Amino acid sequence: MKNLIPVLLVLSCYAMNAAIQTKVVEYKQGETTLEGFVVYDDASKGTRPGVLIVHQWMGLTDYEKKRAEMLAQLGFVDFCSDIFCKCIRPHTREEAATQAVKYRNDRQLLRARVNAGLEALRQQPLVDPTRIAAIGYCFGGTTVLELARSGAKLNGVVSFHGGLDSPTPGDGKNIKCKVLILHGADDPTMSPQQIAAFVDEMRSGGVDWQMVKFGGAVHGFTQWYAGNDNSKGVAYNERADQRSWEYMKLFFAEIFK
């Protein structure tokens, strides 16, 4: 019996991993072909809440796929959306910046792209279309806020070290979902004035919003690969990473109850 336990453990781990299913999904926004990535656990068969994950400025990478796997293990169907195009996967910071600036300056296109991803998520057979959230990191955080500002019908959005500024702050009044902002208190990419403007937008729009500031955390605090040198303005912070993940889970527990 004693010798059987390690074998059972190995088999059980294998079964757990084997339950996570992935699938590449092509979808369209206008004439543009986008390529997303669906992750779910087929150990259970019923419908469940869906989570849209929006990538950082480097486009859809293994980072978002790993987050999707972590969420699938929590019982969600996850859709890693593609904002840029199936044919655009930046390889350098310069290429990424070109894309980020493009969408930063064309929020309507950004909203159209992320709404196309939301629709693709909704169409996944295991998704309960009445229980949907969107999360995003960095550029993806900016994007899920634009999704909310577009008036999209979903339960909540979570921004991890995302941009908070808006060229059309009056659009805050369109927001129908709950908003959770997870922000590094030392993030140099958002000025105090930009944060204050965001708070004003939420307040004027009557939005149900919360913001958590993590002491000692700079931009990109959830990026495992970002090193730990805060002086660069972008660095991993394990404490803030883990706490922000727990806060997201708490938020999901509330909006999906």
Place this chain on the structure above:
Amino acid sequence: MKNLIPVLLVLSCYAMNAAIQTKVVEYKQGETTLEGFVVYDDASKGTRPGVLIVHQWMGLTDYEKKRAEMLAQLGFVDFCSDIFCKCIRPHTREEAATQAVKYRNDRQLLRARVNAGLEALRQQPLVDPTRIAAIGYCFGGTTVLELARSGAKLNGVVSFHGGLDSPTPGDGKNIKCKVLILHGADDPTMSPQQIAAFVDEMRSGGVDWQMVKFGGAVHGFTQWYAGNDNSKGVAYNERADQRSWEYMKLFFAEIFK
């Protein structure tokens, strides 16, 4: 069998309530006699984390005792401390303001009083003295921050709509415990400048801190009896109350693991 279920439920509720024990405890700071209130669940017998609860400006009331009961049900030993004196229980806002101003202007006395409560909690036989937190509401939030600034050895402090300002911001470097601030985004008692000064204090002191801002919440958002008129600057906010309680529980799960 069917008829038995309500009876069993009643009995089980009775057993749950019966397990909560309370005790009045006198203790001293200098020549001043203070009167605290201990709450714990005697359904389990082992030592457990202790939570110090510091009252609002009205002194130790049923409000803090109810919070202690809620915490005891989560498995903590709770000590409602007394900052003012056994003989001082304000009956009016004016009396309360007199006390609050006294301690606001004498932070050393405030620190001495709250440290006496901490020591009284530590001496409770069921408390694991290596696992201690302090929470406070309003004036009590200010006070648990002063406890931290005094260099007290405990695992963490939580301020619910507390004052964040300090006449000696250099004392932030004395803080050895983790700090969680739960704050109404529309709380008129703290100016943006005071909040920014607090952040600077935490940053300069190298403190492990977090702050959650609750949209739509003003001062006193956890006070069940405060009404719901935000225009008064003090109002209950059920959403922020429940969320802040969940954040506190997560914080405890981290610091007591």
